[in-house]
Amino acid sequence: MMKNIVVAYDKGGAIGKNGELPWVGKLPADMKRFRDLTTGESIIMGRKTFESLPERFRPLPGRQNIVLSLGEVAGTGFQIARSLEEAYALAEHEEVNVIGGGQIYNAALPSIDRIYATEINTVVSDGDTYFPPMHSNEWHETEREDFVADKKNVFNYSFVTYLRNHPID
Numbered sequence: 001m002m003k004n005i006v007v008a009y010d011k012g013g014a015i016g017k018n019g020e021l022p023w024v025g026k027l028p029a030d031m032k033r034f035r036d037l038t039t040g041e042s043i044i045m046g047r048k049t050f051e052s053l054p055e056r057f058r059p060l061p062g063r064q065n066i067v068l069s070l071g072e073v074a075g076t077g078f079q080i081a082r083s084l085e086e087a088y089a090l091a092e093h094e095e096v097n098v099i100g101g102g103q104i105y106n107a108a109l110p111s112i113d114r115i116y117a118t119e120i121n122t123v124v125s126d127g128d129t130y131f132p133p134m135h136s137n138e139w140h141e142t143e144r145e146d147f148v149a150d151k152k153n154v155f156n157y158s159f160v161t162y163l164r165n166h167p168i169d
Contacts, residue, residue, distance in 0.1 A: 001088070003111055004097045006037050007131055008118035014127025015102060019052050022124045026154040029147065030118045033159060037116055038063055038099065042091035044081070046104040047073055064092050068104055084108055102129040114163050115139070121156035140165055 008030050009015045014022065023030070039062045047069035050058065058075060059065035065078035066087045073080055081087035084107055088096060097116075098108040109132050143161040147153065 001091065002095050003088070003108070003113050004037075004095060005105060005108065005112050005115045005117075006034060006097045006099050007105065007115065008034075008120060009131045010120050010122050010124045010127065012123055012127070013130045013133070014124040015100065015105075015131050016129030017124055017127050019048065022127060023120060023122075023155065027118070027120065027157060029153050030120075030157065033116075033118065034099075038097050040093070042066060042093040042096040043099050044068060044084070044087045044091070044096060044104070044108070045099045046101050047071070049099065049101045049104070050078070052101075064090075066090050084111070102131070106132045109134075111168060112164065113168065114161065117160045117162065119158045119160055121158075134162065138165055139163065 007015060008021065008023065010022070016022070042064040043060060044066045045068070047067055050067045050073060053060065059078040067073050067078050067080050068084065068087055069080055070082060079090050081090055098104060098112065115134070139162040141160060142163050145159045147158065148156050
């Protein structure tokens with residue numbers, strides 16, 4: 001099983017502000033990439049991330065949705081896992097994508113093989129949720145596509161893929 005993280009962060013590593021993505025509606029290219037990477041695969045997210053999704057997209061269609069939570073989560077069409085290990089065991093696809101939030105990224109990073117990052121050329125001054133630091137001795141960049149802002153995408157951004165330097169035992 002290939003364990004991935006799919007994340008978008010600003011120049012300071014901010015991924016969230018007040019329970020939302022700071023660039024919602026401002027970077028549709030990132031949302032398209034997210035769909036392309038995760039559709040047909042297993043996704044793991046925390047309860048807060050799940051509950052932050054618009055109701056019409058809860059659960060995210062075309063994916064096996066696994067929600068990490070120690071409590072109950074309202075709704076249907078998804079599975080609940082009490083631990084990251086249980087979530088990995090529930091995953092039915094060869095690719096499993098951890099999609100947030102901050103606590104889940106932090107817990108998952110040591111077990112991740114690959115990171116699909118959207119690096120956004122902006123600073124969210126009052127961000128309150130951050131992606132954990134990636135140490136250069138653990139990761140190397142394998143792909144990078146740089147884009148400039150346009151009529152639809154408000155920020156300059158890059159799609160970057162990182163692989164772990166040494167396989168996880």
